[in-house]
Amino acid sequence: MDSVSPLARPFPDAPPIAGAVPRIARAGYKDWGRCDLTYVELAEGTSVAGVFTRNVCCSTEVELGREQVRLGRARALVVNAGNSNAFTGYRGREAVEAIMGQVAAHLGCAPSDVFVSSTGVIGVPLPVDKAQAGLDAVFAAEPCSWEEAAATIGTTDTFAKGAVATAMLGETKVTLVGIVKGSGMIAPDMATMLGYVFTDAAVEPAFLQAVLSAASDATFNCITVDSDTSTSDTVLAFATGAAGNAALAASDDVGADAFAAALHDVCRQLAHLVVRDGEGARKFIEVAVTGADSDESARRIGLAVANSPLVKTAIAGEDANWGRVVMAVGKAGEPADRDRLSIGFGGTWAARDGQPLADYDEAPVAAHLQGDEVRIDVELGLGEGHATVWTCDLTHGYISINADYRS
Numbered sequence: 001m002d003s004v005s006p007l008a009r010p011f012p013d014a015p016p017i018a019g020a021v022p023r024i025a026r027a028g029y030k031d032w033g034r035c036d037l038t039y040v041e042l043a044e045g046t047s048v049a050g051v052f053t054r055n056v057c058c059s060t061e062v063e064l065g066r067e068q069v070r071l072g073r074a075r076a077l078v079v080n081a082g083n084s085n086a087f088t089g090y091r092g093r094e095a096v097e098a099i100m101g102q103v104a105a106h107l108g109c110a111p112s113d114v115f116v117s118s119t120g121v122i123g124v125p126l127p128v129d130k131a132q133a134g135l136d137a138v139f140a141a142e143p144c145s146w147e148e149a150a151a152t153i154g155t156t157d158t159f160a161k162g163a164v165a166t167a168m169l170g171e172t173k174v175t176l177v178g179i180v181k182g183s184g185m186i187a188p189d190m191a192t193m194l195g196y197v198f199t200d201a202a203v204e205p206a207f208l209q210a211v212l213s214a215a216s217d218a219t220f221n222c223i224t225v226d227s228d229t230s231t232s233d234t235v236l237a238f239a240t241g242a243a244g245n246a247a248l249a250a251s252d253d254v255g256a257d258a259f260a261a262a263l264h265d266v267c268r269q270l271a272h273l274v275v276r277d278g279e280g281a282r283k284f285i286e287v288a289v290t291g292a293d294s295d296e297s298a299r300r301i302g303l304a305v306a307n308s309p310l311v312k313t314a315i316a317g318e319d320a321n322w323g324r325v326v327m328a329v330g331k332a333g334e335p336a337d338r339d340r341l342s343i344g345f346g347g348t349w350a351a352r353d354g355q356p357l358a359d360y361d362e363a364p365v366a367a368h369l370q371g372d373e374v375r376i377d378v379e380l381g382l383g384e385g386h387a388t389v390w391t392c393d394l395t396h397g398y399i400s401i402n403a404d405y406r407s
Contacts, residue, residue, distance in 0.1 A: 007276035007284050007372060007392070008159040014146040014177045015164070019043030019240025020198040022149040023141040027134025029082035029120065029127070035152045037134040038079040039141075040198070041107070043240045047202075048074035048115070049209035051216045053233035059086035060093040061116050064100075065234060068112050072205030074238055075113040076103050078135070079153045079194060081181070085118040085126040095126040102135050117194050117234050119181065120155050150179035153194055157183045158277055163269035167201075167262035169255025172245040174201035178266040182274035183225070193220065195235040195270055201259060202241035204249040211260040212237045212267075219267040222299065222389045224306050225278040237263070275390045280397025282372065283315055285390065289378045292385030293335045299387035304332035305376060312394035318369040320362050322350040329378060340381030345369065353381070 020042055027037040050069040052062050068074075078099055085092045096118075100111040107113075118126060150160035163178045182193035197212075216235055241247065248256050276284055287305045292298035305311055308328040314321040322343040329336055339354035346368030350360055368374065374393075 003158060005158045005277045005281060007281055009273060009276060011147040011150065011160050011162050012164045014162050015175060017175060017177055017198045017240065018200045018242035019046060020238060021143050022146060023138045024144050024148055024152045025134050025138035025141050027080065027130045027137075029080060029130060032082070035148075036081040037131075037138055038077075038081075038149050038152045039103075039135070039138040040077040040149070040196075042075050042077070042238055043242060044075065045241055046074050047072055047205045047208050047239040047241070048236060049205060049212040050234060050236045051213055051220075059084055059118060060088075060096045061085060061118050062234060064096060065115060065117070065236070068115060069209070069236075071112055073113055074115055075107050075109040076115070077196065077236065077238070078103060078114065078116045080116070080118040080120075080126060080131065081153050081155055082120040083118055083124055083126050084120045084122050085124075086122045088123065088125040091125040095128045095131060098128050099131050099135065102132060106135075106139055115236060119153070119194050146177050146179055150181070153179065153181045155181065155183070156279060157181050161270060161273040161277065163266045163273070165262040165265045167255065167258040169201060169243075169245040169248070169259060172243050172255070174199055174243045174245065174259065174262075176201075176262050176266050178270050180270040180274060183277045183279050193233050193235070193274055195220065195267075197235075197237040197263065197266055199237070199239050200241070200243040201239050202243065202245050202247040203239040203259065204247050207249050207251075207256070208237055208239055211263050214260070215264040215267040218264065219271040222302075222387070223271045223275050224303060224389065224391050225275065225281070235267075272390060275392050278392035278398075280395040280400070281392035282395055283374050283393040284372060285312075285315055285374045285376065285392060286388060287376045287378065287391065288386075288388045289380070290386045291340075291380040291382055292387070293383045294385040295387055296385070297334045298385040299389060301329055301332045301334050301336070301378065301380070302387050302389035304328045305378065306389050306391035309394055311376075312391065315369065315374055316393035316395050318366065320345055320350065320365040320369060325376060325378065326351075329380075335382055336380055337382060342377075342379040342381070344377035346375050347377075349377075
């Protein structure tokens with residue numbers, strides 16, 4: 001990995017999940033001295049749910065994944081790092097089908113029970129020979145930790161990202177562990193982001209899909225690094241059922257609320273970690289929008305602020321240029337009234353009701369911007385809509401990383 005982001009967080013103490021066994025190996029997709037193939041074997045009867053990129057130039061892995069989650073069951077996950085296998089035509093599909101077939105033969109399951117993700121350079125077919133040799137190696141490998149699995153799925157990531165949560169489902173305690181990769185090409189719907197959540201809870205596929213979709217909408221779809229959505233974005237949740245609880249099937253089941261809250265917590269933690277590893281990032285930025293026409297309008301306004309290069313570079317330069325925030329709100333294409341708009345930083349209002357405050361003191365704002373966590377408040381004064389989105393600053397480091405990405 002590259003030098004670690006100054007916003008990095010340590011990997012949590014992630015316990016094993018009964019029914020989900022991770023292993024890693026080196027397939028050699030790139031000329032790097034590290035493992036780049038992750039394999040997680042899942043117990044029979046494991047439920048699966050997923051959300052995927054809306055990029056219309058998506059990879060075969062995404063196309064097949066969308067079909068597979070409708071069946072609701074999974075026996076294995078394979079993640080290839082270093083090659084996205086996107087925009088590779090029939091050769092890309094043949095590579096994925098070969099992987100699914102090899103794993104299915106190993107486990108004695110249907111190929112549709114094998115989920116494949118790939119991430120890395122676009123437009124280069126995944127080398128089947130390397131994938132097959134990597135699978136042979138990973139089948140023979142010893143189980144690894146979730147931290148090792150998280151490090152293996154990364155590309156330009158500078159640190160391994162993971163999250164843990166627990167929930168009580170009646171008298172049964174269940175555990176959720178999530179890992180994610182993502183650093184650039186990050187924007188809602190979803191990001192160049194691969195995320196996986198594993199739990200020992202028993203959850204019916206339809207309910208798992210409902211809670212994952214809701215959690216993703218409020219977390220992964222509220223982050224942005226550079227406004228670019230990838231061809232490969234995937235988040236999958238796997239519920240092995242090993243905890244032995246009565247399977248959750250509806251929101252009024254005992255423990256359903258607790259499980260949904262725990263899943264949301266894991267997704268929120270992972271989403272924040274992706275932003276904290278934004279390419280070249282030095283500051284973690286929260287944009288809180290209130291008083292909008294609707295929650296969706298508030299989110300679109302928040303994203304307009306979060307995606308503005310002028311706002312992001314001002315924060316990088318620790319410049320309290322609230323006029324740039326006004327500009328971003330105005331260009332969002334959402335209902336806004338200049339004479340009701342208020343802008344603040346870190347709890348200090350710079351402008352209220354469409355004009356700068358007469359007694360505005362920039363000193364506390366300047367001090368706030370010197371920190372590595374920055375909050376921007378936008379109050380529209382129109383209604384009850386609200387949303388929070390997260391982003392990072394835009395530095396020269398982002399340019400350097402992406403100018404040299406293929407070298």
